[in-house]
Amino acid sequence: MSSADERNALDFAPAPDSLIAQAQRLLREYPDGPPRPSWHPFPEPPGPDDPESLQDDGSGRTLIQQGTTRQTVLRGLELLEGKAVPSDVPMLKLIGLLGFASVQAAGLLRTIPGAAHDLIWLAEHAPFGRSRIVEHLLSNTDAVVRDWVLSTPHHLMQGELARKIAERCQISRKLAGLAVEPRLWDQAGNLLVAMASTRTYRCEIRRYEQATADYWHWITLAARMPASLDRAALLTMVGQDVTTGPAAPIIEDDATRMLAAINAVQYDREVARAEQDHGWEWPARTAARLIHARIRAEPSLFGQWDCRLSGCTSWPSDVDSVRLSFMYPAERPPFEDPRVRFGFVIGVDGRDPQAVAQEFVASLGSQDPKLSAEIIGGRRDEAERLGLRYRKPSRWMY
Structure with missing residues (x-):
């Protein structure tokens, strides 16, 4: 989100007692994102909004901008379907900051041409809906959007979504290329971890046709990557998956041999450095x-x-x-x-x-x-x- 867009969101002038005004106050207080997983700390009035006082033109905008209850705001979002235009972007981003409206607001932003970066902003600021927004942006070819989709943390997506990302972004072809940058290696490993996860009782790695080739290329490239604490963790997770986890039948015994060939000294040094780094402490x-x-x-x-x-x-x-x-x-x-x-x-x-x-x-x-x-x-x-x-x-x- 550009600085101009950020100002537009903050300069938006909703009704003082509305839910969207509360979202605006949250944005001013927490400009970098939600302070906690569940983000709707404000009480609602005991009764519904007065329909006569909210004279909406049928587009739903008045209900979104002036509504003081979830029911009213959600009704406004429903009415706006098929009518959203670029000038609605700041309003939708604001109301999307409240968890109950995140998914609906994202769905409307998706229909507005040129709002892909605004969807990314919402995903990084709202408490819910990131995986849904990633799915919305899967087919987007913008380089910044594609890189953001590829960087979705493995703990925030199910295996099926990770498989769709790998297939859509042609991770297998990129891993087989002559020059694989560390960032791409990180992204590919993250997707492999997500696909091998059994959190939802459905492991996607065996449904991913390029799994064997991707594991081979990824493990082979590991020795060329600069050592870091995050990469040590990624290697550990992938190593567990291919030796004793869901991916073990895919590449069999050679995985252990290949992982052993990685220069462990670099990673031992990085872990030791991290253990002595207390700069993060309060x-x-x-x-x-x-x-x-x-x-x-x-x-x-x-x-x-x-x-x-x-x-x-x-x-x-x-x-x-x-x-x-x-x-x-x-x-x-x-x-x-x-x-x-x-x-x-x-x-x-x-x-x-x-x-x-x-x-x-x-x-x-x-x-x-x-x-x-x-x-x-x-x-x-x-x-x-x-x-x-x-x-x-x-x-x-x-």
């Missing part, structure tokens, strides 16, 4: 990693209190806190004997992660952690049998 996640490493290196920090570390992390849903849990007693007792789990919620709140970690570790040397941690696992009677005072957790909430 401060509490860094503090959690430092605390965990220190306690693993010095088990006596908890062991002196007859405790054992259970876990230490920072939840994406609570990015300002470290959550550490530990067991007491340290050793697992017989089944009939009590054991409880404790938890700390350690606030970071903008402090240096290194300082947070050092402060917590230092506290373990001077005070029994059971005195300040909350009991987050185990029954009240178990705590009492261990001589502990049971308190309902106040900070550790799942």
Whole structure:
């Protein structure tokens, strides 16, 4: 979507209380896409819209632009079928951001000449309908559109759609070419993984006539591709499919030999590099990693209190806190004997992660952690049998 198109969507002026106005607010707040899988957080009014106040001309546009209930908006989209024109594109993209209208809006955009890139924008911003939009664009020959279709993530499509993409885009012919770029190799591997999936109880790989040739070419080309973490994952998935998975009968035993010929050193180096890359961490996640490493290196920090570390992390849903849990007693007792789990919620709140970690570790040397941690696992009677005072957790909430 061009910057001009983006402005058109934001400059669109719907009725203030309408659902499409809510979609516009979402676009301003989340310009890069939906913040969560299900995207319709706004309540609807208790009753239906007043038909007399929405004087539609029969095209459905007024119902879409002013409707405050799903029923009204969906009726408007239904009326617009066969009448959509280029000036409707910003309206359809906006209303398509709301999950209940995504599929219908995409279907109407499909009928508007030159709206293929707008369909791509909707697919990447709406919570639903991506696979349907991919199917809409299968026959489009625009280079950008074709590349986007080929790049559909394998977890977002069923095997049948992956097979259609491979056939329509002639992946087999491209893999057999003299010059295969890494991006095409990635796309082909992604499609092979999707076709071999059994998630829908129907594996498409045996229905794909070029499967044997494509696997051979793809595996042969693997050694020429620059190593990356994503390619290591792709090789692992394809390797499983062709050795012990649904694709094993297609290329038989030679697949193992061919996969073994790939230079594993490059990939080992890439995985090791990724393991040491902590640039993606938020401060509490860094503090959690430092605390965990220190306690693993010095088990006596908890062991002196007859405790054992259970876990230490920072939840994406609570990015300002470290959550550490530990067991007491340290050793697992017989089944009939009590054991409880404790938890700390350690606030970071903008402090240096290194300082947070050092402060917590230092506290373990001077005070029994059971005195300040909350009991987050185990029954009240178990705590009492261990001589502990049971308190309902106040900070550790799942």
